[in-house]
Amino acid sequence: MEQKLIEELRTYITYHNPDLFIKLRSHCSLQSYLEKKIKEIQPLLKRMTTEGCPEYVIEQLCIVEMTASLRPSKFKYIRRLLKDKFYEDYNQMKEAGTLTYEIIQLIDWCEDGFESFDFNEDNEEDVLLREVIRQGIKHYMKVKWATKKS
Helix, strand or coil: CHHHHHHHHHHHHHHHCHHHHHHHHHCCCHHHHHHHHHHHCHHHHHHHHHCCCCHHHHHHHHHHHHCHHHCCCHHHHHHHHHHHHCHHHHHHHHHHCCHHHHHHHHHHHCHHHHHHCCCCCCCCCCHHHHHHHHHHHHHHHHHHHHHHHC
16 A cells, blocks of 8 residues: 555656656655655554545545645646746747746746745635736746847
């Protein structure tokens, strides 16, 4: 069961938080991160197993618990905002194969905005947050294109 949970968590991070995945891989700490997350849910896992919960229920609840701190995904938030408000740039990055790289750069670039709003599932649709991040993306694009022209 634990190995299956590790694989599901790895898949979740790869899709929803590729910035974290790349960071952990570059520091050779992906496996220890996954094992730490499994260790954190041990009490839940043992309790549900003892109570005789079906395996699929245990897996689902454990994944929800292990990924709670990873939601909402800043990666997906910025990708959606890029696609909605910067469609030409989005397509250009996608065609050039740099979309993931650029989104990861944008997460760092916009981190102050995310932190000032304490980005979470309750406020991810906040209009002001969206505008702050959109302005951050706009500024990033301006700086990026100015650098390329130099």
